[in-house]
Amino acid sequence: MxxxxxxxxxxxxxxxxxxxxxxxxxxxxxxxxxxxxxxxxxxxxxxxxxxxxxxxxxxxxxxxxxxxxxxxxxxxxxxxxxxxxxxxxxxxxxxxxxxxxxxxxxxxxxxxxxxNGITSGLAAATSLGVPLTHRDHAQGVIFITGHAQKGTDTPDWRALAATAHSARLTLVIYMGVSSVSRIEDDLLTGLPPETPVAVVQHASLPEQRHVVTTLGRLAETVTREGMASPAVIVVGDVVRGVAAAAADPVARSRAA
Known part of the structure; x- marks a missing residue:
């Protein structure tokens, strides 16, 4: 054979x-x-x-x-x-x-x-000019799935939130859009509601789209903007720069 x-x-x-x-x-x-x-x-x-x-x-x-x-x-x-x-x-x-x-x-x-290939979590952040680690904002990064295998426990978002806050970590969440309400609620137990968040759909492709919001408004924003899978959610202070640009009308005008 x-x-x-x-x-x-x-x-x-x-x-x-x-x-x-x-x-x-x-x-x-x-x-x-x-x-x-x-x-x-x-x-x-x-x-x-x-x-x-x-x-x-x-x-x-x-x-x-x-x-x-x-x-x-x-x-x-x-x-x-x-x-x-x-x-x-x-x-x-x-x-x-x-x-x-x-x-x-x-x-x-x-x-x-x-x-190896470039993982979508890295590509999604890079497409927005967001580093996943930064000496001033994030000392590490956690890649985690929001979609647990049947019969297994879902991630302990509360523990992750506390760890991310104390250790200054970026959270990159794959397959989390369908569970975004629970993820938001549990992460808010350890992270401030003003923590910046980016959601990127179809990273690196011509049809890519994204929204920038805060953790306290994450589920609301995902629903309002119709964000769907495949999408990556990036949570942490590394998103602060793109969040500031999105809120600045001068920056938006230049980008356009």
């Missing part, structure tokens, strides 16, 4: 120009690509015309391809001698189930390579 190669590739947040050279080479060399729903068509266009492309959509709140089935497809293709690329939005090891897939494939005796 032949054994092919399996590579988990981070496609980045969507903009094809944010692909790494290593990711591009892997995509071009693949004979089979299993593509996540959030990977842009412009990224998939780099695949060889001879490659077999299988779309295995996975998006919160939508009908998704079962994870077990995706792992079975990768295993079958590799055992047929194919060069398999599992193309994932963002980075495979940041809320991309890359860890589960690597464990499954290695347990089956296959060697797996992982190629």
């Amino acid at each position: 032949n054994t092919g190669k399996v590579t988990l590739v981070g496609a980045g947040p969507g903009d094809p120009e944010l692909l790494t050279l290593k990711a591009l080479k892997a995509i071009q060399a693949a004979t089979v690509l299993l593509v996540d729903d959030l990977v842009s068509p412009e990224v998939v266009a780099h695949a060889s015309p001879r490659a077999r492309i299988v779309h295995v959509g996975k998006r919160g709140g939508c009908k998704s391809t079962p994870q077990a089935f995706i792992e079975k497809l990768m295993l079958m293709a590799a055992r047929e001698g194919e060069t398999v690329v599992r193309l994932k939005g963002g980075d495979p090891f940041i809320f991309g189930r890359g860890g589960e897939e690597v464990e499954h494939l290695r347990a089956a005796g296959l060697e797996v390579t992982v190629i």
